[in-house]
Each structure stands twice: as C-alpha cells, then as structure tokens.
Amino acid sequence: MHDLAIALIIGVELVLLAARRRRARRGPALRLFQLYLVAAQTMAWLVMNDLASHEMLDLYGGPDQKNDLFLAIVAAAVLFLATRLLDPGDQGSDPTPAGAHGPVLLVATACATVWTALFLLAMSTLDLERLWATSHYLDLTDPDIMTRGAAPGLALGALPYAGAAAAAMAAALYAAPRPGRWLAGLLLFQGAVTTLWLLAAHSRAAALAPATFAVLTLVWTGGRGARWRRLSPWPGRWRGATPAVMASPAWRPSPARLPGRINGCPVSPAM
Amino acid sequence: MTEGIFAVAAGLGEWRAAAPGAVSFPEAYRWLSFSPLPSAVDGFASVLDAQIRLHAFAPMPGYVELAWFGPAGLAVFIGLVAGASRMGAMATRASPPAGAAANLLLIACLYLMAAYPVRTALKPLWLALAVSAAALASARWRTPVPRPTGRQAHDVAHPIL
Structure with a gap:
C-alpha cells in the first residue's frame, strides 16, 4: 500500500515538473529544488524496500524506520506542492515565444x-x-x-x-x-x-x-538578456524580435519608438 | 546528496514520539532563529542550550524545527521563501548573474534546511535577499527612462495611430 502511494506521489510530481518545464527560466531555484525532492523521495523509497543502504539510518534507525521514511516522503510531497505555489513563474514578462x-x-x-x-x-x-x-x-x-x-x-x-x-x-x-x-x-x-x-x-x-x-x-x-543570444549570428528568430513576438501583448518596445510618438511623447493627428 | 530526507525522517520520528507539550522551544530561541543578525548582536548564543539535536554530531533539521515552532514560525518561513523567490525572479530580469547567484543561494537554503537548524539554513536566504535587492536597486539607478506605468502603460498598450 505504501509502495503504491509513493509511486503515485512520485509519478504526479514528475508530471507536474514536466508540465512546467518551459517556465524554469526566471526562477529556476524552486524548480531544481523540486527535482531534488523527487530524487530524495526516490532514494528514501529504495531504502524502504531494502534496495539501498544509507549510513544515516545506521545512526538513527529504529523499529519504526519505515513509517518514518514514509512520513518524510509525504512531507517532501507537501513541500513540493508548497514550492509549486510559491513559484513566481515567468510573470508574463518573457517576450520570447x-x-x-x-x-x-x-x-x-x-x-x-x-x-x-x-x-x-x-x-x-x-x-x-x-x-x-x-x-x-x-x-x-x-x-x-x-x-x-x-x-x-x-x-x-x-x-x-x-x-x-x-x-x-x-x-x-x-x-x-x-x-x-x-x-x-x-x-x-x-x-x-x-x-x-x-x-x-x-x-x-x-x-x-x-x-x-x-x-x-x-x-x-x-x-531576455542572454549573452549568447545577443551575440548570435542567427538573425531575427534568435534575437527574439520575430513578428509573432512583437504581436504578443508581452512585447514592450521602447516608448520612444512607438508609432504616433516622438521621443515618447504622444503626437496628436492634428499636428 | 539525499541524506537530508533521512535526517528529516529521523527528526519526524522524534517529533511523533514526543508527547504533546513535552518538547517546547523558548520564545527567544523560536524568533531569534529567524534573525539575520550575528549571534554577538542578537544574543542567540544565550539560548543555544535550548536547541534539540538528533545526535551529538547531528543537529535537528530545520523542517522538523518548523513543525515544532508551530503555524506562526511556518508562516514566517513561507513568507521569506516566497519573497526571496519573487525577488530572485525580478533580479534575473535586471541582471542574469545576480539572479543566478540569488537562485543558487535560495536553493542552498532549501537544501540545508533538511540537515541544519532554521537559523543556520536561513543564512543563504538572507544573502539571496540582499543580492536581489542590490541588483534591483542597481538596475533602477542605471535605467535613465523609467518603465511606463499607469497612464503611460495604457498609452503603450493602445497607441494613437
């Protein structure tokens, strides 16, 4: 029963990680920490099933070891969900498609x-x-x-x-x-x-x-300021200024260059 | 690398085995754990004896300490991580190297929390906040034209053609 629950937990976490793989640009720390949590849960699962050993358990291991490990795996899952909620994501600021x-x-x-x-x-x-x-x-x-x-x-x-x-x-x-x-x-x-x-x-x-x-x-x-992209010899697409990008609401060109403006100041059609 | 989960498992075992109310941290220990100041300034050394350890050579993990601290301590920790994460994301926009440093410090904090007490593990988080704040302040100081806000943002979204 424990094994099924742990398999479900790890499976769901991997699906959640894969679903947001493209959003790990602005705040990768929480995403990497989630990856670490999945690795730690897997390791604890292996130890629970006697497929691996760990010196920490020799130091603290008691008769209730398996239940403690299961509780730690569930706690890690709660932490995973909490970090997912705290994730700032890209905040809609990345104009790159x-x-x-x-x-x-x-x-x-x-x-x-x-x-x-x-x-x-x-x-x-x-x-x-x-x-x-x-x-x-x-x-x-x-x-x-x-x-x-x-x-x-x-x-x-x-x-x-x-x-x-x-x-x-x-x-x-x-x-x-x-x-x-x-x-x-x-x-x-x-x-x-x-x-x-x-x-x-x-x-x-x-x-x-x-x-x-x-x-x-x-x-x-x-x-957005990735150095390799600025230095790239590949035109357009790799500089981020494709028509599709410029048409997106996230694209924010300099106000000074907007149509109908001179140096950023609105110009009336009557002028 | 994954030994933290075993320390947390051992700590949770202690936490479950303890009778309700049998273990309590002094208020000073609880709140000074969230202090970014050196011990010589905030006097944390005077309450260090209240620390509960798994073993003479193994401290209690920060995540288990938070469980003992109660909802208020947990809320403070969540607020700090949320703030550091958001400021790290903003710092990445202002300066990618500073954002990378802030993110690295944040992950170091979350990683250390599985093996070290709250006060020790929060040190990288305070540094992450400082790095992010410095990057944002530096970017604001360097930017000659402020980004459009309010009415300006409306004009940008709906230009007069």
Missing part, C-alpha cells in the same frame, strides 16, 4: 536528466557505507582497506556512470547549435565535476557544484 530556446533548452534538459539519473543510480547501487568510509578514511597504505577492496570496488562502480555521463555530454556538445556550444561545454564540465564527486565520494559541497552549473545554465538560456 515557447520553443525559441529549443535546442539549448533541450541540451540543458538532457544534461539535467543525465545528472539526476547519475545521482540516483550511484546512490541506489553503490555501497554508501563503503563510499563514506573510503572518502573519510582512505589510506592506500592501510592493508585493511586494500584487503576489503574498497577503492577498486568504488572505482569499478563509478566508472560506468562516469563513462555514460561523458558519452551523453559529448553527444550533447555535438548536437548543440553553434551559438550554444560554449553552454554545452559548460554542461560537459558539469558532468566532469559530477564524475569527480562520484570518485571522491560523499561531500555536500561537491554535490552542490553540479547544481550550481545547472542553475547558471537555466538562467542563462532563458534570460
């Missing part, structure tokens, strides 16, 4: 998906206790550690994900339009940081680094 940032948003979304999948896979399949021990007490000269094979096991566990991430990032770089390639390069760097985090194991600061790049990416791909 949907799809104008298509290729770059596609790349950013693909990389964010890879990033999330990477975290989920690593969290669910790697032995976190060993990761923790390795990151804190690794001493390659210690025969006990080498006997347990923590370091080789860690490397073998992380390398497939690192390889998959590198391949996905290279494909994204190749597929990106030329003006957006530096951005795809930034995302490639994000993948490298994620990989380094996996190899160096569990650290909050390192785990926040990919999120940093994701935030910067989402903001820069969406902002």
Whole structure:
C-alpha cells in the first residue's frame, strides 16, 4: 500500500515538473529544488524496500524506520506542492515565444536528466557505507582497506556512470547549435565535476557544484538578456524580435519608438 | 546528496514520539532563529542550550524545527521563501548573474534546511535577499527612462495611430 502511494506521489510530481518545464527560466531555484525532492523521495523509497543502504539510518534507525521514511516522503510531497505555489513563474514578462530556446533548452534538459539519473543510480547501487568510509578514511597504505577492496570496488562502480555521463555530454556538445556550444561545454564540465564527486565520494559541497552549473545554465538560456543570444549570428528568430513576438501583448518596445510618438511623447493627428 | 530526507525522517520520528507539550522551544530561541543578525548582536548564543539535536554530531533539521515552532514560525518561513523567490525572479530580469547567484543561494537554503537548524539554513536566504535587492536597486539607478506605468502603460498598450 505504501509502495503504491509513493509511486503515485512520485509519478504526479514528475508530471507536474514536466508540465512546467518551459517556465524554469526566471526562477529556476524552486524548480531544481523540486527535482531534488523527487530524487530524495526516490532514494528514501529504495531504502524502504531494502534496495539501498544509507549510513544515516545506521545512526538513527529504529523499529519504526519505515513509517518514518514514509512520513518524510509525504512531507517532501507537501513541500513540493508548497514550492509549486510559491513559484513566481515567468510573470508574463518573457517576450520570447515557447520553443525559441529549443535546442539549448533541450541540451540543458538532457544534461539535467543525465545528472539526476547519475545521482540516483550511484546512490541506489553503490555501497554508501563503503563510499563514506573510503572518502573519510582512505589510506592506500592501510592493508585493511586494500584487503576489503574498497577503492577498486568504488572505482569499478563509478566508472560506468562516469563513462555514460561523458558519452551523453559529448553527444550533447555535438548536437548543440553553434551559438550554444560554449553552454554545452559548460554542461560537459558539469558532468566532469559530477564524475569527480562520484570518485571522491560523499561531500555536500561537491554535490552542490553540479547544481550550481545547472542553475547558471537555466538562467542563462532563458534570460531576455542572454549573452549568447545577443551575440548570435542567427538573425531575427534568435534575437527574439520575430513578428509573432512583437504581436504578443508581452512585447514592450521602447516608448520612444512607438508609432504616433516622438521621443515618447504622444503626437496628436492634428499636428 | 539525499541524506537530508533521512535526517528529516529521523527528526519526524522524534517529533511523533514526543508527547504533546513535552518538547517546547523558548520564545527567544523560536524568533531569534529567524534573525539575520550575528549571534554577538542578537544574543542567540544565550539560548543555544535550548536547541534539540538528533545526535551529538547531528543537529535537528530545520523542517522538523518548523513543525515544532508551530503555524506562526511556518508562516514566517513561507513568507521569506516566497519573497526571496519573487525577488530572485525580478533580479534575473535586471541582471542574469545576480539572479543566478540569488537562485543558487535560495536553493542552498532549501537544501540545508533538511540537515541544519532554521537559523543556520536561513543564512543563504538572507544573502539571496540582499543580492536581489542590490541588483534591483542597481538596475533602477542605471535605467535613465523609467518603465511606463499607469497612464503611460495604457498609452503603450493602445497607441494613437
């Protein structure tokens, strides 16, 4: 019963995230936090079903652990809904029509998906206790550690994900339009940081680094003043001034250039 | 990365197990948790002993502290996040780098709330508000022509042709 409820919760959250994927331009923080909540709920679900382990549970785990985890998943769902209500959205201020940032948003979304999948896979399949021990007490000269094979096991566990991430990032770089390639390069760097985090194991600061790049990416791909769009050699469409955009009520040209005005002052037809 | 949900689960377990009224935070602790001032100024160090921890090395998550603080504390937190989110969105329009910094600080706050007490986790949010306010003030100071408002906005929407 718990499993069904959790599956429903996560499914609905993913649908809600997908429904507003184009609105993550002005305020990406809450959207990324919602993505984080879904990842955390999935991780807690895996732990509930004994498909993964976590050192925090060894520290605090009690007989009521499953009910506590279920309660935390429900609390995260409430938080998800609250952040959705608080989301400022685009406030109708972005004159760019949907799809104008298509290729770059596609790349950013693909990389964010890879990033999330990477975290989920690593969290669910790697032995976190060993990761923790390795990151804190690794001493390659210690025969006990080498006997347990923590370091080789860690490397073998992380390398497939690192390889998959590198391949996905290279494909994204190749597929990106030329003006957006530096951005795809930034995302490639994000993948490298994620990989380094996996190899160096569990650290909050390192785990926040990919999120940093994701935030910067989402903001820069969406902002009206996006630098790459201003520098783009692609005329019209990529500068945002298409007829469809100018016809939209959100389009606000300078008052000085409006018809019937001189330097912004209304001019009577009688003049 | 996702350890916060386990700390929250442990904290909620403590919260459920505690008898009603058995755990109470002093009023000073409750409201000074929302203070952006350093401890040396607002005197938070004097009420720090009232803090409830999961373990000697693990503090109570901020989300669980909010549950203990009651509806008033929760309302203040929601108001702060809503304000930071809205100001971050406005700052992004004025200056994309400042907006990115404000958004990053906001997500850091929400992320830290799952593992650290309210006062500690709110520090990035105060910084986000400061960055957004500075970006908006700077944009207003740099813009020579104010955006049309009121009657002007009406004229823009319905130009005389």
